[in-house]
Amino acid sequence: MRGNPMNIPPVSIATAKAALIEQYADPVLRRRATMLWGTRGVGKSSIVRQVADHFKIPLIDLRLTTIEPVDIRGAIYADDALAKTVWFPPEFLPNAETPEGILFLDELTAADQRLQISAYSLILDRRVGNYVLPDRWQVVAAGNASFHGAVSHDMGTALADRMFHFNVQTVIDAFLDHAGAGNFAPEVMAYLKVRPDKLDDTQAQLAGDHLIGASPRGWEDISNVLKSGLSNAAKRVFVQGRIGAANAAEFFGVLKEIQAGADVVRLLAARPGAETVALLPKTLDALYGMIYGLLAASTDENTLSRAVEIIGQLPEARGSGLPLREAQTLAMELLMQRALASGLEAAVLDSPTYHRYADARRRDGVDA
Numbered sequence: 001m002r003g004n005p006m007n008i009p010p011v012s013i014a015t016a017k018a019a020l021i022e023q024y025a026d027p028v029l030r031r032r033a034t035m036l037w038g039t040r041g042v043g044k045s046s047i048v049r050q051v052a053d054h055f056k057i058p059l060i061d062l063r064l065t066t067i068e069p070v071d072i073r074g075a076i077y078a079d080d081a082l083a084k085t086v087w088f089p090p091e092f093l094p095n096a097e098t099p100e101g102i103l104f105l106d107e108l109t110a111a112d113q114r115l116q117i118s119a120y121s122l123i124l125d126r127r128v129g130n131y132v133l134p135d136r137w138q139v140v141a142a143g144n145a146s147f148h149g150a151v152s153h154d155m156g157t158a159l160a161d162r163m164f165h166f167n168v169q170t171v172i173d174a175f176l177d178h179a180g181a182g183n184f185a186p187e188v189m190a191y192l193k194v195r196p197d198k199l200d201d202t203q204a205q206l207a208g209d210h211l212i213g214a215s216p217r218g219w220e221d222i223s224n225v226l227k228s229g230l231s232n233a234a235k236r237v238f239v240q241g242r243i244g245a246a247n248a249a250e251f252f253g254v255l256k257e258i259q260a261g262a263d264v265v266r267l268l269a270a271r272p273g274a275e276t277v278a279l280l281p282k283t284l285d286a287l288y289g290m291i292y293g294l295l296a297a298s299t300d301e302n303t304l305s306r307a308v309e310i311i312g313q314l315p316e317a318r319g320s321g322l323p324l325r326e327a328q329t330l331a332m333e334l335l336m337q338r339a340l341a342s343g344l345e346a347a348v349l350d351s352p353t354y355h356r357y358a359d360a361r362r363r364d365g366v367d368a
Contacts, residue, residue, distance in 0.1 A: 010169035014177075017047040019166065021054055024102070024138050033123045033139040035108070035160075038168035039202045041217025043178075044142040048104045058101035060092060064111035064119060093131060100136035109143030124162050170216050172196035179219075180334060181341070185226040186292035188219055191254050193288045198247060214243040222251075254285050261286025264293035268306050276310055280317040287322050291331045298338050304347040307335055312353035332357060 011019075016036060023029045036044040045061070052059035094101055105119050121128040123139055133139070141163070172192060179189050192199055201214045225238045240248040261281045267290065270276045281287040294311070298304040311331040314324045332354070339345045348354050 008165055008167045010167045012171040012174045013043045013047055013168055014174045016166045016168050017050055020047065020051045024051060024055060030138045032164060033141060033162065034164040034166065036142040036166050036168050039144065039200060039215065041215035042168055042170050043216060044168060045106055048102060048140050052102050058098050059104060060094060060101065061104045061106060063106050064115055065107045094134055094137055096134060099134055103137055103139050105139065105141040107143055108141040120159055123159065170200050172199055175199060175216055180295060183296065184223040186296045187226055187255050187258055187289065188223045189292040190258055190285065190288035191251055192219065194285055210244060212244040214247050218242050257283060257285045258289030262290035262293055264290060264297055267310055268297060268303060272309055276313050277316045280314065282320055284322055287327055291327060295334050295338055298335060301344055301347040304335065304339055304344050305351055308348055308351045309353045312357055
C-alpha cells in the first residue's frame with residue numbers, strides 16, 4: 001500500500017478490544033479473520049491477549065518475522081507405504097484436542113513474502129497444505145502499513161477483502177486509564193495529560209527522519225525508568241535513548257516544574273483548611289502532577305480518604321486561572337476507580353468531602 005489508503009475511521013484500542021470480544025462470541029463472525037492496523041506500541045498484541053483471557057481460551061501468538069516459511073507449512077517426508085510425499089503440520093498449530101481459541105498472526109505485513117503466502121492460506125481458506133484450522137478458532141492478524149514508518153509489504157485487495165479491518169489509534173484518555181491501572185509513574189501521566197500530542201509522535205518522527213520517537217510502549221518504559229533506582233544522570237540517558245533528545249528535553253523541563261509545584265508528601269501530611277490550600281499547585285503541570293501523585297499514593301484507606309479531602313479543597317485555590325473544577329472532577333473519578341479496584345470504596349463513599357462534592361454536582365445538574 002502506498003500513501004495513506006486507510007479509508008476507515010480510527011478506533012481506540014478499547015473499542016477494538018470490545019469489538020473483538022463480540023466477534024469471538026458470534027460463531028459465524030468468528031470464522032472471518034480480523035486485521036489490526038496501527039503504529040508500533042499502540043497495544044495491538046496486548047488486546048488480543050486480553051480477549052483470550054476474557055474467554056479463558058488458548059492463544060497461539062505467531063510473530064511472523066521470527067519464523068521461516070517451512071515453520072507454518074510443516075515438514076515433508078516420503079511415505080513408502082503410500083508411495084507419496086506427506087506433509088507433517090507444525091506442532092504449534094491447534095488441533096482437534098484444542099477445539100477453540102485465537103490464532104494471532106502478528107507482524108503480518110512485515111513478514112517475508114514467502115511466509116505471507118502460508119499465512120494468507122490460513123486467513124483465506126483456514127488451511128495450509130493438508131492442515132485445517134478447527135472451526136471454532138478465530139484468526140486475528142496485526143501489522144503496520146508503510147505510512148506508519150515501519151517495514152511493510154503491500155497487501156493485495158484479494159486478501160484485504162477476506163478480513164475485517166480496524167484502524168487502531170491511541171486515544172489519550174484510554175491510555176491514561178491503562179496507565180492508572182498499571183501504576184505508571186505519576187509524572188508520566190501528568191505530562192501526557194497536559195501534552196497528549198506527545199503520546200505518539202510517529203508522524204513528526206518520520207517528517208524529521210529520526211530513528212527514535214515517542215510511542216505508548218515507550219512511555220511505559222519511561223515510567224519504569226522513573227520508578228527505578230537509577231541515578232538522575234542515568235535516568236536522563238535512558239529517557240533520551242527511548243523517546244529522543246528533543247522529547248526528553250521537554251519532558252524533563254515539565255518534570256522539574258511538576259516536582260517543584262506538587263509536593264504530595266507535604267499535602268498528605270498537612271492539616272485540612274488553610275494549610276492545605278497554601279500547598280495547592282499554581283501551574284497546570286503541577287496541578288496534574290498533584291492529581292496523579294495523589295492517585296499513586298492512595299494505597300490504603302487513610303491516604304485515599306486524605307486524598308479526597310485535598311481534592312475537595314481544589315476550588316479554594318482561586319485566582320490561579322487553572323481549570324480547577326474540571327481537575328476536581330477528573331481527580332474524584334480517578335480516586336473512585338482506584339477505590340473500587342482496591343476494595344476501598346468505603347473510604348470515598350463515607351467521606352463527608354465526597355458527599356459535599358456529589359451534592360454540589362447534583363445541585364449544578366451535572367449528575368442525575
